[in-house]
Amino acid sequence: MRLFAVSTLLSLTLLYSPAGFGQDPLLKPVVDAAAEINTQAKNSQIRVETIADSTQERIQQYKQISRQIEGLEVYTAQLQKQTDNQNREKAELNASIDEVSVIERQITPLMLRMINSLDKFIELDVPFLPQERAERLASLEQLMERANVDVSEKFRRVMEAFQIEADYGRNIEAYNGSMTVNGQPQDVEFLRIGRLTLIYKTRDGSQMGLWDQQQQQWQELDQSYASDVREAIRIARKQLAPDLLMLPVPAPQSGSGV
Known part of the structure; x- marks a missing residue:
């Protein structure tokens, strides 16, 4: 209202002073003061508009920062959940390590x-x-x-x-080795049938022996078993298909398993 009144006064003053009545020295200070006031009002308006623009910009910045803060809060909450889970897993691992140490x-x-x-x-x-x-x-x-x-x-x-x-008691095997026969070291072939029968045969087949587990010593094996022993050795080496053989098998002893 004040700015409007001053502007109106200034307009009326300018309207009457130059055309009809000339420039009255008494009115010049009033005119100058009104012009100054008008200039200050314009400058104030410019400052108000600048402040308004700056305020609006700051409001937008505030909203943007608020959204960023909300996102960070959600991210932080998720990280906290992960940290809590890791702490629980760490505690469980430490407990497991303690148990492993005991075991x-x-x-x-x-x-x-x-x-x-x-x-x-x-x-x-x-x-x-x-x-x-x-x-x-x-x-x-x-x-x-x-x-x-x-x-x-x-x-x-x-x-x-x-x-x-344990598997030794469930399979048949033939392998080469050496042992003392009649006081002389000789290369022989061994035939093992589970843990029941262990037989040796010299290379030329002239001598064979059967292990006596009860006596803990070798006993000479009759040559009547020579053919079956040779065939059993070939079966053990997978050179022949399995077949029914006649071989000496001692009675199993109690407690012979692993």
């Missing part, structure tokens, strides 16, 4: 007892493949002393040795 302390003595039992069993068993079985035992004993091998791998190897020994 490791318990299973190592068990494996040592198993190896010791296997050693005694082989010592009392039918004496086939002595070197191979002795090397397997020695390998297990060395393995147990190694710190860079996991307990799981040690246990697997021990169980593998037990499985191999």
Whole structure:
């Protein structure tokens, strides 16, 4: 209202002063003051518009930052969930590690007892493949002393040795070896049928022997079995198809399994 009134006064002053009445010295200060006021009003209007534009820009910036904050809050909440899950998994892993440590302390003595039992069993068993079985035992004993091998791998190897020994009782095998016959070392062929029968035959077939588990010694085998022994050796080597053979089989002893 004030700006409008001053502008009106200025207009009326300019309207009457130059045309009809001339420039009255008494009105000049009023005219100048009105012009100054009008100029200041324009400048004020410009500042108001500038401030309004700046305020609008800041409002837009505020809205944009608010949206960014909302997005960050959602992202932070998701990260917190992931962190909580990782902390739970970490706690479960630590608990599992503690349990593994307890199991490791318990299973190592068990494996040592198993190896010791296997050693005694082989010592009392039918004496086939002595070197191979002795090397397997020695390998297990060395393995147990190694710190860079996991307990799981040690246990697997021990169980593998037990499985191999168990399989010996369910298959037939022929292999070459050497033994002392009549005081002389000779190359011979061995025939093993499970753990029941262990026979040797010299290369020329002139001598054969059968292991007597009860007496813990070799007994001479009659030459009447020579043909069946040769055929059984060929079957064991997969050179012949399985067939019915007549071979000496001692009565099994109790407690002969692994």
